[in-house]
Amino acid sequence: MKIKEKLPSIHQIAPVLAVTAIMHYGWTTYRFIQKLPSWLLFLNFREILSNYAQTLVFNLAEVLLFISIIVVINLLLPRKLFMNMFIARGSLLASLSLGYLVYLALSIGQSKLSDFPWRIFQWAPLVTLVIFLLAIFLPYVALVRKIVEDLADRAIIILYVLVPLTGLGLLLFLYNILVNLV
Amino acid sequence: MTKLTRRDFLKLMVTLPVGYTLSRFLPNALHKKAGRANNDKPNVILLIFDAMSAYDLSLYGYHRKTTPNLERFAKRANVYRAHYSTANFTVPGTSSILTGLYPWTHRALHISGLVARNRIMQNIFGALAQGYHRFAFSQNIMATNLLRQFQADIDELLPSSSFSEFSLVTSEYFKHDAITAHEVQDNLLFDFADPPGSLLFGISQRVYFEWLKETGRVPPAIPQPRNYPLVYKLWRIFDGVMDILGRLPQPYFSYIHMFSPHAPYRARKEFLGIFDDGWQPVRKPGHILSEGETPETLEQERKKYDQYIANVDFEFGRLLDHLEQTGALDNSYLIVTSDHGELLERGVKGHMTPLLYEPLIRVPLIISSPGQKEGKEIHSPTACVDLLPTLLHAVGREIPAWAEGNLLPGLGSEEDPEREIYLLEAKSNPAFGKLSKSTFALRKGKYKIIMYHGVEAFGKDVFELYDLESDPEELTDLYESEPILAQELKSKIIDKFNKINKPFDVEGS
Numbered sequence: 118m119k120i121k122e123k124l125p126s127i128h129q130i131a132p133v134l135a136v137t138a139i140m141h142y143g144w145t146t147y148r149f150i151q152k153l154p155s156w157l158l159f160l161n162f163r164e165i166l167s168n169y170a171q172t173l174v175f176n177l178a179e180v181l182l183f184i185s186i187i188v189v190i191n192l193l194l195p196r197k198l199f200m201n202m203f204i205a206r207g208s209l210l211a212s213l214s215l216g217y218l219v220y221l222a223l224s225i226g227q228s229k230l231s232d233f234p235w236r237i238f239q240w241a242p243l244v245t246l247v248i249f250l251l252a253i254f255l256p257y258v259a260l261v262r263k264i265v266e267d268l269a270d271r272a273i274i275i276l277y278v279l280v281p282l283t284g285l286g287l288l289l290f291l292y293n294i295l296v297n298l299v
Numbered sequence: 300m301t302k303l304t305r306r307d308f309l310k311l312m313v314t315l316p317v318g319y320t321l322s323r324f325l326p327n328a329l330h331k332k333a334g335r336a337n338n339d340k341p342n343v344i345l346l347i348f349d350a351m352s353a354y355d356l357s358l359y360g361y362h363r364k365t366t367p368n369l370e371r372f373a374k375r376a377n378v379y380r381a382h383y384s385t386a387n388f389t390v391p392g393t394s395s396i397l398t399g400l401y402p403w404t405h406r407a408l409h410i411s412g413l414v415a416r417n418r419i420m421q422n423i424f425g426a427l428a429q430g431y432h433r434f435a436f437s438q439n440i441m442a443t444n445l446l447r448q449f450q451a452d453i454d455e456l457l458p459s460s461s462f463s464e465f466s467l468v469t470s471e472y473f474k475h476d477a478i479t480a481h482e483v484q485d486n487l488l489f490d491f492a493d494p495p496g497s498l499l500f501g502i503s504q505r506v507y508f509e510w511l512k513e514t515g516r517v518p519p520a521i522p523q524p525r526n527y528p529l530v531y532k533l534w535r536i537f538d539g540v541m542d543i544l545g546r547l548p549q550p551y552f553s554y555i556h557m558f559s560p561h562a563p564y565r566a567r568k569e570f571l572g573i574f575d576d577g578w579q580p581v582r583k584p585g586h587i588l589s590e591g592e593t594p595e596t597l598e599q600e601r602k603k604y605d606q607y608i609a610n611v612d613f614e615f616g617r618l619l620d621h622l623e624q625t626g627a628l629d630n631s632y633l634i635v636t637s638d639h640g641e642l643l644e645r646g647v648k649g650h651m652t653p654l655l656y657e658p659l660i661r662v663p664l665i666i667s668s669p670g671q672k673e674g675k676e677i678h679s680p681t682a683c684v685d686l687l688p689t690l691l692h693a694v695g696r697e698i699p700a701w702a703e704g705n706l707l708p709g710l711g712s713e714e715d716p717e718r719e720i721y722l723l724e725a726k727s728n729p730a731f732g733k734l735s736k737s738t739f740a741l742r743k744g745k746y747k748i749i750m751y752h753g754v755e756a757f758g759k760d761v762f763e764l765y766d767l768e769s770d771p772e773e774l775t776d777l778y779e780s781e782p783i784l785a786q787e788l789k790s791k792i793i794d795k796f797n798k799i800n801k802p803f804d805v806e807g808s
Contacts, residue, residue, distance in 0.1 A: 141498060145488070148496035152487055159409040159730045161416070164479065171476075171483040172496070179499045218498040225505060226494030231526075233509040290476075297475035 121251070123192050125203045133207035134184050135276050141179045142214035142279055145172050167293055173286030187211065199295055203231035205256035208269040213248040340430060340550040341669045342631035343690055347396070347554075348611060349389060349439050350561040350650060351566035352640030353382070354658035355601070358665075363574050365608045366618030367667065369635065376633070376676045377709045381680040383720050384639045387659040388650050391723070392638035392683060393442045393556070397449065398422050399687030399702040402723045403799040406730040408649075411441060411482065414448055415730070421701050423687050424452035424552070427694070432548040437538065437556035440468070440481065440527060446554070447477045453549075458531050462494070462539030464520045467508055467528035477511075481744065491526040504528070521565045523558065527620060533559050533567070537614040541621045549630075552690075556638075559611045562649055564603035566610040574605050580644070581772050587756050588653050589646030601643040623766055630669050632693060636683065637662035653724050655740040655749055656773055660722050666710065668693070679714040680742050681707055682721075719743045721795060732802050741792045742767070748778075748788040750796065762789055 122219075149172055156165055187207050191199045199206050221237065228234040256262040353359040358373055359380070385395040386402050394400070394407035394414050398421050402408055406415040414422075424433045430684040437443045443459045447503045450456060458474075460466035469489060473480035488497035495501025508528045511517045520530035540555055547553060580601060582594050592600075615635070622628050641650055641661045650659055664681065684704030691698050692711045706712040725737035736753035746770035751761045764778040764785050778785045 144498055145496050148487060148490075148494065151493075152482075152496075155409070155411075156482065157729065158727075159407075159412040160482070161731075166489075167476070167479045168483050171479055175483075175488055175497055175500065177789075179497060183499060215498055218502060221502055222494040222498060225502065226490075233505075235509075235513075238506070246611065293476040293479060294473070295475075 120192065123196065123200060125188065125191060125200065125207075129203045129207075130147060130184065130188075130274050131276065132204045132266070133187060133211060134180065135272035135274075136208045136269050137183050137187075137211040138176075138180050138263070138279050139272055139275055140219075141183070142173075142176050144215075144219055145176050149295075160197070167289060169287035170286035170293075173283045174290045177283045177287070183211065194253075202256040203263060204269055205262045205265045206252050208265050209255060210248065210252035212249060217244055217248060334539050340694060342547075342550050342627070343427075343431075343552045343634070343694065344544065344627075344631055345396075345552070345554050345634045345686070345690075346615075346618075346636075347393070347437075347442075347556040348560060348615075348635070348663075349442075349556065349558050350639060351608065351611070351637035351663060352658045353637075353661045353663045354640060354644075355605055356663055359663065362580075363576070363605050364580055365605050366612040368612045368619060369663070371616070372619055372633075372635065372667065373576060373665055375628075375671050375777070376665045377671075377675045377677055378706075379664035379666075379677045379681050379707070381678060381742070382662055382664035383638070383660050383680065383722060384637070385680050385683055387639050387642075387652070387655060387722070387724050388726070389439055389441050389638050390445065393437075393439075393445055396423075396636070396638065396683045396686055397554070399684050399704050401431055401684060401703050401721065401799075402725065403734075404703060406725075407445065408725045408728055408730050410726055411444070412726075412730055413478065414445060419448050420452075421699070422449045422452060423554070423690065424449050426687065426691055426696060426699060427552050428452060429693075430550065432551040434543070434547055434551055434553040435556075436468060436540070436543070436554070438463075438523075438531065438558035439556055439561070440485065440523065440529075442556045444478055444481055457543075457673075462536045463529055463531040464531050464535070465511075465516065465517045465528075467504060469504075485527060489528075491528065493788050507715040520660075521559070523561065523778045524562060531558070533610060533614055534617075537618055541618060543624075544627065545625065557611070560604065560607040560641075561642075562604075562652065564600070564607040566603070570606045570610045570613070572606075573609060574602050582772070583644045585646035586627070586654060588751075588754065590648065590652070591646045594648050597643045597646075598646060600648055604643060606642060628667060628669070628671075632669065632690070633667045634686065635663060635665045636686070638683075641783070653738045653754065655722050655724055655738050655753070657747075657767070660740070664707075666707070675709055677708045677714060678722045679708055679716045680718045705706050717744050719791075723799075734800050739792060739796050741788065741795065743788065743791070745769075746784070746788060747773075748785070750789075750792050750798065764793075 187210060191203060224234055224237045355361050356369060357364045358366045358369045379728065384392040386392045390407045390410060390412045391402040394405045395402065398405045398414060398418060400418065400421065405418055407413055427433055433447045433453050434455045435453050437446055438459050440459045448455055458471045460468055460471060468485060470477060470480035470484045483791060489495055489501050489504050491505065495505060517530060520532045523529045536557065544553065579598060639650055640660045640662055642652060642654060642656060647654060673710040682704060685707045688698045688702045688704050689710050692706055708714040720742040723737060723742040725734050727736050728734045738749065738751055740749045745766055747765050747767055749763040752756055762778050763776045764781065766772045766777060
């Protein structure tokens with residue numbers, strides 16, 4: 118089978134991309150808002166905007182990397198284990214694994230600087246396996262599949278905001294670098 | 300269009316690398332030539348030790364022999380006995396050194412604050428333009444941010460990780476937008492002190508760094524606070540500085556900001572235990588604004604701090620030997636100072652506090668002029684804003700009207716025992732507005748008055764008054780018992796506070 122035939126279509130990728138983007142952008146924006154009161158004390162509006170632009174560019178890179186991983190998984194697995202229910206499986210994989218990463222980020226943040234919480238990573242292989250199995254097998258339950266696909270489909274609307282916003286962010290990011298370069 | 304022949308192509312391939320190589324070396328060679336032509340101008344080496352309190356230096360009368368090498372240096376230099384920073388942490392103190400402006404003017408009030416954008420042109424590097432090679436290196440990332448603001452006036456600015464053992468500080472790769480990169484990457488996406496703001500890159504980088512540490516791939520060395528992924532060895536930093544000073548085109552102005560002896564206090568093993576002497580510093584009562592550290596903890600921390608200072612002093616001794624052996628001190632000003640002090644008493648550990656007691660704000664200042672052989676003691680109060688006008692005066696430059704400091708005694712002016720020195724702590728205020736919560740202090744003559752403004756714990760403005768001559772440990776508050784004196788100094792400090800407490804003038808300069 119040709120690789121091209123196993124690549125998901127844009128209509129399949131868009132909902133999974135939307136779920137991934139919501140998780141990445143959402144978490145970073147949440148942390149950004151927590152930093153904002155401090156930045157308001159010494160940065161002006163333009164500088165805060167530049168900060169936001171840079172977070173958007175990093176988020177874009179993260180989302181693209183993450184969606185690429187999902188596509189690679191799809192290529193590696195037999196069609197009936199992933200490709201056949203790409204939207205449901207991809208969206209579940211994205212939301213569960215990124216949810217787990219949020220948990221890890223919070224645990225790292227709450228630990229002492231000098232005492233890295235290695236214990237929370239002891240379960241990481243098992244958790245990853247469980248997430249993977251859930252993502253593959255849960256969509257066999259029709260109701261779950263329908264809910265996930267509907268939510269992912271509705272999530273696409275967020276891309277209409279995030280894509281142009283990230284485009285502007287990228288422009289500002291490049292402008293800042295180029296202006297200072299000159 | 301003319302065709303490029305094989306011969307033309309070969310010529311091009313030969314001339315391009317030659318041209319590139321020449322272009323790399325020619326400016327340096329020209330500069331060095333210019334340096335020789337200007338050899339009547341002295342070099343200036345401004346050496347900052349971060350968080351070095353004068354209180355813990357034997358040069359300044361401390362019980363423990365922490366600084367034999369600074370004492371050796373002092374025999375051929377001016378020692379300022381009552382020298383003050385303008386604040387109690389890096390950003391405002393360093394900004395005052397670099398701009399010659401008080402914190403209420405430069406407005407770098409916050410922990411990661413920046414100099415007011417319309418004051419950026421007012422800096423020591425800009426004032427030394429033309430004729431000086433201006434070099435800057437700060438291990439302290441916050442101070443490097445300030446230096447980035449003056450980048451247009453600096454000929455050579457090294458990243459904070461220079462001469463370090465290991466670094467994963469990503470913002471250093473974004474040299475052309477470094478201040479944004481620092482806030483976004485070091486303090487948000489790859490945050491080590493709070494949950495990282497990037498789920499994929501932030502967690503991966505943190506785990507990778509911790510794994511490298513666990514497996515011994517990051518050598519045991521001194522970490523930065525907030526645990527930025529950067530570790531260094533003190534002796535290597537000094538080696539690097541010696542190497543750099545040897546190759547700078549002359550005449551040069553070099554700003555070197557060492558991170559040590561800032562916490563974490565990590566002396567080399569040779570210095571561990573050297574102060575297991577059973578000596579106990581004066582125990583002072585806890586302050587209402589303190590963090591509640593116990594006296595026992597603070598005494599342990601002080602011992603570590605003192606050991607670390609002794610280690611720093613040892614390395615400084617090596618640098619001093621090097622400068623003496625190479626004859627660099629014959630045509631250079633060497634200035635040793637600090638951006639702020641450190642408090643290890645009254646329930647406070649470190650300098651992230653609103654308090655303005657002497658160990659936090661009185662810092663060393665030792666200056667040797669070119670060829671100076673005799674030591675000199677200066678006892679009248681001086682401030683770090685005095686460095687900029689004094690240096691400019693020393694190298695024959697005009698002192699700009701915007702500089703807020705005075706010429707230092709012994710280097711252009713006479714001692715003035717009644718000189719008024721002001722200090723401000725206002726990190727929780729916006730840089731652009733009026734100060735709603737701050738600590739403000741005035742040193743005048745032998746007295747010091749401290750004003751706590753807008754502090755919730757007090758509910759009103761509260762004052763403390765000390766006689767630093769008879770009570771250098773600031774144990775007896777004279778505010779109630781000396782009402783006439785208290786009233787006089789209170790009206791003086793309030794007048795000054797009202798004068799400075801204005802929203803930042805965006806248009807002014």
